[in-house]
Amino acid sequence: MTGVLLANVLLAVLWAAVSGSFSLLNVAFGFVLSSVALWLIREQYGTMGYLNRVGRALSLFGLFLWELLLSAIRVAFIVLKPNMNLRPAFFAYDLRVDRDVEITLLANMITLTPGTLSVDVSNDRKTLYIHCLTADDLDSVREGIANGFERKILETFR
Amino acid sequence: MSPSEFLDFAIMFSLLVSILAFLVVSLRLILGPSLADRVLALDSLLTVGIGFIAIVAIKTGYALYVDVAIALGLVGFLATVALARFILQRGESQPKGAKPGTEA
Amino acid sequence: MAGEATKDIEALKALSMIQDSPLLGDWLVIMPIVIPFLAASGIVMMRQRVDRHAELAMGTCLLMTLFNLALLLKVLREGVVVMEMGNWLPPFGIVFVVDAVGALFALTTSVLGFATAWYAANDLDMRTRRYGFFAFLMMLISGVSGAFLTGDVFNLYVWFEVLLIASFGLIIFGGEREQLDGAVRYAILNLIATTLFLIATGFLYGITGTLNFADLARVIPELPDSAPIETVGALYIFAFAMKAAAFPVGSWLPASYHTPKLVVGALFAGLLTKVGVYAIFRVNSLVFPTPDEAIRLTLLWVSLITMIVGVLGAIAQNDMRRTLGFLVVSGIGSMLLGVALGTENGFRGAVLYAVHSMVVMTALYLVVGVIQRATNQRLMTEISGLYRASSMLSIVFLTLVFAVSGLPPFSGFWPKVALLEAAIEVDEGFAAFILLLTGLLTSIAMGRMWAHTFWKPAEALANQTVISTSVFRDPGRMLPVALLVAIVIALGLFPNWLFVAANQGASGLIDPAAYIEATLAGTDRIMGGPSQ
Amino acid sequence: MEIYLALLVGCFFALAIYLILSVHTVRIVLGIAIFGNAVHMSIFAAGRLTREVPPIVPSGLAAPAEITANPLPQALILTAIVISFSLFAYVLVLVYRAYQELGTDTSTDMNIAEPQGGPTPDPDTPRGY
Amino acid sequence: MTEYITGVLLIIGAIFAFVAAVGLIRLPDVYTRMHAASKAGTLGSGVMLIAIAVFDGNADVVLRALAGVLFFLLTAPVSAHLLARAAYCTGLKPWSGTKADELSGQYDSDSLHLDSVTSEER
Amino acid sequence: MAFSVVAPFFAALFAPFVTQGLGYRAGWVLALVPALLFAFFASMIPEVRDGAPLIFSHVWVPAYNVTFSFLMDGLSLTFALLITGIGTFILIYAGGYLKGHEHHGRFFAFLLLFMGSMLGLVTANNLITLFIFWELTSITSFLLIGFDHKREASRRAALQALIITGGGGLSLLAGIVLIGTTFDTWEMHEILAAGNIGDHPMYLPILLLLLGGAFSKSAQVPLHSWLPNAMEAPTPVSAFLHSATMVKAGVYLVMRMQPVLGDTIAWTTILPVFGGVTLLTGVFLGLRQTDLKLMLAYTTVASLGLLVMLTGTSHPVAIQGAVLYLFAHSLFKGALFMVAGTIDHEAGTRDWTRLRGLRRVMPITFVAAGLAALSMSGIPPFIGFVAKEYIYKGVAGTSPQHIAVVATAVLGNAMMMAIALAVAIKPFLGPKVEAPKPAHEGPSMLWVGPVSLAALGIASALLLSPTVDNLLGPMIHAVEGERTVLDIHLIPSKFDAAVMLSIATILLGLLSFRYYDSLHRATLRWTGWGPDKGFDQIISGLIGFSEVTTAVTQPGRLRTYVTIVFVAVAICLWLPLITLDGLPSVGELPPLNPYEWGIFALAIVGLFAIIVAKNRLTAVISLGIQGFAVALIFLNFGAPDLAFTQLMVETLSVVILALVLTRLSLEETDRRSPSRSLLDGGLAVIVGAGFSAVLIAVVQNPIDLRLSEFFTTYSQPVAHGRNIVNVILVDYRALDTLGEIGVVLVAGLACLALIRIRVRKTSGDPVAPEARLEAAE
Amino acid sequence: MNTVILRTIAPFLTSLMVIFSIFVLLRGHNEPGGGFIGGLIAASSVAIYGIACGVAPVRRAMVFHPISIAASGLFIAALSGVASLFAGVPYLTGLWYFPNLVEGVKIAISSPLFFDIGVWLVVVGSISSIALALEERELD
C-alpha cells in the first residue's frame, strides 16, 4: 500500500517536472492524473485496493466532518438554552480496534462528535472510557460508535 | 450591502464576538475552581486566539498570518500537554503541606 | 535586462553601503567578539574532550591579547578605528568604534581572561569544566569586550546581556548552598538593571530615532524638548550605576560576589562592574555631554558615598572574600568620581583607576583563592601564619595590599594622583579629602587583613591554621597571580604608556569630535552632512 | 494611540513591580516576566504605532506601497524578547533550585549568603592586630 | 461572492467560539465544559481558518489553512483526553448530577494503571 | 645619579641570596653598598659647595609631566651622606645583631630597600618622585617594625606607623598636587626659584597639607605615638630609621620648603607651637621610661620637636642651629641606639633599673655611649655643644615672644641631657648586678658602628670649619634660601646670652640627673589618656562604626535592595519631568476600535488574575493571558513577527514554568502585611505611572524615521529580503542577533549546569573542594 | 505521560512541527518567520516528543547533545560573518549567490541564510536542552 502511495507521489512530481511548474495546483493535478493512471493498471498491480482505501478514507473524513458540525451545533443548543438539561455519565466502551493508530483515531473522533468525549484507554487497550453529556441510553450510544466510526476505521485500515 | 461592506461588518462582528469570548473564557480562568478548569480555559483562549488571528489576517489582507495561527495551535497543544501533566504530578507526587527539598 | 538590474543594485549599494574595503587591520576590531564566540561554541561542541577546554580558552585569550595589543597600538597611532558591520552605512548598521579607552579596556579584559583561565585550568575539577566553565568564561569575555568596543547603544545592551548571562552561568559553579542564595540576589537585581537599560534605550530611540552613539551625539543637542531626554539620561546613569554597583543600588555585589568560586569572583571583580563604569563614560561623553547640574551633583555624591560605604564595609568583614567585594564597590566610587568631576583630568583618572582596579582586584581574588585552597578557611580569624608559610605569597599579597591602597610605586598610585589632581583643580576639596580618606581606610582594612592572616603566627589561634604549603608551590596557581602582580608593579613603575592611552582616551571622552567624525564621515560623504 | 498603550504599559509596570517587591521568589519571577512585557510594549509604543500594516515588502515590489509599521523597534523587541526569555528561563530554574536546596521560596528566609540579617554588628569581625 | 462566503464563515466561526466560551462558563463541571471547548472551539477556529483559505484563494495559503485545520482536529481531542484524564486521576469529582461513573475505581491510584471492564462485568 | 638611588633596591633583591651564602658576615659585604654610595656622594661635595644645585633629570612619565629627577644641594647632600654613612655602620651592626635569625636576609633586604627610599626622598627633585620615595619609606618602615611579627605589639606598632605616616602621606600628596596645580610644575628647583609664596591664596592649604605629612613623619604631637611604639623593631632599625634618618624626613620637608613657605605668620606660629609642645612632651614621656630604647625614642621625639621649632622661627641663626643639631643628633642618637641594642643583645634586658656596672665587661660600648651622651648633652668639644650654642644664639637674639621658645629649648635640652646621661651612665657605672644574661663585650660588628659615630661627634666639632664649609654651610644656605655669610666656631667668641643659656642647660641637666630617680617617679604619677590609647580607640571605633554602617547599607534582605532600587527609579523618572516642566499634556485622543478596547481589557484581566491568583498554576496561566494579550497588541499594530514570537515565547514560558513548578510547593498567599502591601502598591503605582508619563512625553514629539526608511528602501533590492524585520535581524543588525543567540546558548548551558549541580547539604565545611556535579550522560 | 493516545500521536505531530519549523525558517527572510520562530517551533516539538515518549528516545533521535547542537549553531552564525573577510567586506556583510538549479528554479544561497540557520540551531538546541534536563529532573 505504501508502495503504491509512493508511486502516486512520484508520478505527481514527474508530472510537475515535465510540465515545468511546481505550483501546488499543478502538483495536485499531477496527483489526480497519476491516480487515474494507477487506476488504469489496476489489474496488473492490484492498485484498486489502494484506490478503494483512499475512497473509504475520504468517506470517513466526510462523515467525521459532518458529525463534528452536528456536534458543535448540539453543544451550542445545550449551552445557549436557559435550562441545560444535562445528564452526563462516564461509561466504558469495548474496543474492537486494537492497533494504537486506530484506537487514537477512534478516540479522537469520538471526542469531536456529539455528546461524547474520550477520557482514557485502559492499559490493555480493550476498553475506552467515554464521558457523555446525555446518558439516557448508553447502549445506543455504544452501538452508534461501533457501527459508525469504528466500522469505518476498520474498513479503511484493514 | 456591498460585498466589502458585508465583509467589513462580518470582520467587526467576529472581532467583537471573539473579544467577548476571550473575556468570558478569562472569567472561567479566574473562577477555576479546579486546575483542570483553568487549563481548559487557557486552551480555549488559545483556540479562540487562532480564530482571532484568522480574522486579523482577513482584515489586513495578509493571509500569511495563517502561519501564526498554526504555530499558536502547535504551542497551544504543547501548553495543554504540559499543564495536564502538571496537574497529574501536582495531584500525585506532592500532597499539600509536604516539606520542600526532601528529595535527593 | 539582467545587467540593468545589477547596475541598479550597484547604484543602490553605493547609496547604502561603505564603498572602501576595510583594511585587514580593521578586523582587529571585531576579533574580540568572533574569536571567543568561536571558542565558546567549540568548547561546548567538544563536551566530551573536557581536558582540552582549558588549553583552548587560554589560547584564545592569548590570541585576543595579542590582537587587542595590536588594536591599542593602532588606535594610539591612527586614532579612532571603525568597522561597519554588514557594510551598512552608519548609523543604519551597527558599528564598532574603538577609541583609546575601549581598546585599553579590551586589552585589560583579555589579559585578565588569560590569567583567570590559566588559574582555572589548574584549579577546577573536570565536572565544572564539563558543564561549560570555559565556555562561560569565553562568553563573558566576549560580552565585556563587545561592550567596550561597540558604537551602538542597543548593541551595547546586547553585550550587557551576554556578559550577564555568562556571569549567571559562572556564579553557580561550586556546589554550595550559599551560592544559590547569592545567585538569586545577583540575578534578580542585575536583571532589573539591564531591563532598565533596555527601556531607557527604547525611550531614547523614541526620542531621537537613532541608536548610534555618534549619531546620538549629533541629534540630541538639536532636540526641542529636554525633559524626556534628561529622564532617559537619569535612567541610563541609574542603570549603569546599578551595574557598576554604586551606592545605594549596588547591594547586589557584596551580597553575591563572595559566594562563587574564587576564580569566578576574580573575573567578576575585574570585569563586570567596570562595564557599568565604561557605559557611564560613553553615555556621559556622547549622549549627555552636559548633564543637568543636579545629575552631576548626584553622581558626585553617589561616588563619594560609594567610596566610603564600600571601604567601611570592607573593614567590617571577617570573610576575606566579602572584604574584597566591598573594596570593589569602593573602587567604583573612585571611578565615578572621575566621571562626576566631568573634566578631562577626571576622566583620565577614572580610566587609569579602572585599569588598575581591574588588574588588582582580579589578582586579589586569585590570591585569596590560593589562600583558601591552602587553608580551607575563609575567615580572617581562622587563618594565620601565612608569612612564614610562603615568602612568594607574602610578596604578592603585600604588593596587592599596597596597590589597592593606592600606595606607590604600584598601579594604584597613579590613578589616585590623577583623580586627586582632577578634584583639586576644580576646587572639589571635599571630594579630594574623601578620596584620600578612602585610600587610608583601604590600607587599614587590608593592613589588618595582612596582620591577621600573614603576620599573626599560626600558633596564635585556638584552632591552629593548617596550611598545605604545596599550594603555594603550584606554578599553575601562582604563575597567573604572579603575572598580574608583575603587571601591577609594571603599571606602577612604567606608567607612561598607560598615561598616553588614558590621556588620549580622556580627551576623546571630553571632546568626542574625533569619535563622531570617524564614525559618520563616510555617511556624510554619501548623504551630505555636517562634515561636508 | 500611543497614549493608550502608554497607560496600559503603566499598569503592566505597576503590577510587575508589585510582584517583584514580594518576598516570594516565584512571584518575583512572574513579576520579571511581566516587567519584560511592559518594556517590550514601551519600546513598541516609543517607536510609534501604525495599525495593521506589517513591514513587509509585497512580492514583486521593491518597497512597500503604503506606510508600514516601524520595523526597527520590532527587530529590537524581537531580540529583547528572546533575551528576556532566556534570562527568564535561567532565573526560573535558579529559583527552583534555590527552593530545593535552601528549602524556602521566601527571600526573607534566604540568609545564607548574608547571614547577619539585622542591625546588630557582626561579633566575628576580627579585632586587635 | 468570496467576500460573502468569507464573511459568513467568519460569523459562524465567531459564534461557535462564543458558544464554547459560554459553555465554559455555564456547564457544571470540567468534564462537561470540555465538550463545549473541544467541539465548538475547534469548529470555530477551524471555520475561520477556512475563511482565510476562501478569502485568499492562493494555493499555498489554502494548503496551509487546511493543514492547520487538520492539525487542530488531531490535537484538540488529545488535549481534551489528557486534561480529562488528569482531572479524573487527581480526584476531581464529577458534577453531582452525573448519572453513572463506570470509570470509578478503575485507576490504580499510584501507577495510574487503568483497568479494562468487559460488558459482562458491567 | 639615578643609579645611585636605585642601587640599594637592586642590592636588596640580592641581599637574601648573599645572606644565604655568607651568613651574618653578609653585613660586611652589603655595607659596601652604602659605603660606595657614601664615597660617591662625598665626591659631589666640592661641586655642591661651589656652585648652584645640581639637577639630574631622567624621562619617566612624560605623559604626566613626571620626571625621575634629582636635586643635589647642600640639604640633600648632607642627608644623603648621613643616610649612606650611618647606613654603612647600621648594616655592619645588623650583621652582628641578628646573627642566626631565620629571616636575616630579608632583614638586610628591607634595610637596603629603606635606604634607597630614603636616598630618593632626600634627593628627589620632582615632588611626585619625592612622594613615591616618601611612601616607600613608610612601607619599608612598616615591614621593619613588624619584623618581629609574632608579637601582637609589633603588628600593632607596624600598622600604627603605617596608618599615621600613611595618613600624613596622603595629606602631603594633596599638598603636592595642590602645589602642582598652583605652580604648574612639580620640579623642586622651579618651585624654589619661584620664591616665597606667602601671599598666594593657596598658601595656607598648601602649608597645612604639607605640614600634615611632615608632622606625621617626624612624630610631632599628637601624631607622635607611633614612633616610640616603633621600637618594637630590631635595634638597627630604631637606630637607622627612627632616629637618624626616616623620622627626619618631615624635618627635611620643612627645611626644604622653608624658603618657599617660611617666614609667614602661619609658619612662625604653627611650627614653633607644635615643635615646642612636642619637645616638652617628648622629654616628659622620656623621663617616664625605664626601657633604654624607649627613653631614646622619646628624646628623638623631643629632638624632632626642637628641630621643627627652630625651623619654624625662620630665623637664620636658629636655622644654623637646627642644621647643626640635626647633624649632631643623627650621630649621637644613632650611636646611642646601637649601644642600647648591644646592651640588650649582650645583657638580655634594656631596663636601666636592672642594669648596673657594665663598664668592666663592655668597655668599648661604654666609651661609645659616653661620647655620644656627652655630645647629646651639649658638652664641649662635641658637635652637640656647637649645635646648642647656635640654637640659643638663634632663639635668644630674636624678638620677645621668643621667650617661650627659649624657655622651652632650655628645659627640653636639659631634660634630654639628663636622659642621655641616664642612658649612657646608669647601666655602666655602679656595682655590677645580675643581668638576665651574663654580659660581655659584643663582637666587633656590634661596636664598630657606635664607636665610629660617637667619634665622629667629636671629630666633626674639632674639624668644625671644614665640616661647615663643605657640608653644613651649603645645607644652611639651602634651608635659608640664600647664601648668608656663616660665622660658626667651636669656641664661642664672646660670653653672650647663648653661652649663659648653655651653661644653664648643663647645670639644669646635671641637677636633673642627680635627682633622676625621683624625677622619674614623679612623671609616673601622671597617668591618663594619651594619643596612643586614642589610636586603639579610633581603630576599634572605626570597626564598630563600619559594622553599624554596613548593617544599614547592606542589610542582607533582597526585598530591601529591590525597594531601594525602585525608589531610585521613581526618582529618576519623576524628578526630571517635574523639575524641567516636562509633564506631558494629553490632548486630543484618537479613538480606539472597540476590539482594541477588548484586547486591552484582556490584558488587564490577565494582570488582575495574577494578583488575585491563589495558587501557582492560576498565576502561571494568567501570565499566559497577559502575554497573549500583548501578542494580540503586536498583531494589531502591524508586527506579525513579534506576535508570532511573543505567542511562542509566552507558551514556552508557561510550559517551562509548569515543568519547574511541578516540584515547587509555594505559599498560597502573598505574605505581606497590609501596610507593606500599601507601601509596595504605592511604590509600584508611582513607578508605573512614571513610566507611563515618560513614555507619553517621549511620543509627544514626532519621531525621526530615517533608520526605518533606510531599511525599507534597501531591504528588497540590496539585502534580498522582503520581511524587513527579518532583514534587520540577519543583516542590518545581525550583530545584535549574534550576541543574542550567544545569550540563548549560554542560558541553555547555564540552566543545564544549574539543574545538574548537586549541592551539599551541610554548611559546616566552608570551602568547596570541588563542585558537586552529577555526571549526566 | 503514559497514554496510548498521546504516544501514538506525538511522533506524528513532532515530525509535522519540525517540517513546519524549517519552512518558517527558510521563509523568514520574506514573510513572518525566521530562525527564532522556527527554532521555537522545533523546540516545542521536541518538548512534546519528550513529554509523550520520554527523554531517552528524544536524545537518541537528536543524536548529538542538544547543547552541542546549539553550539554548532552559534559556530555557524559567527562563521557566516567571517566569510566576508575573504570578500574584502566587513564582518557580517551579506554575501549572495543565486545558482540556477534547474532552468527557471532560482534558489538563493547567502550568508544571512546560514546565519539564520545558526539562529535556528541555537534556539532549538538550547531550549530543548533546558526542557529535557528539567524533564529528566522530574524523574529522579
Ligand code: NA
Ligand atoms: Na566587578
Ligand code: NA
Ligand atoms: Na530571524
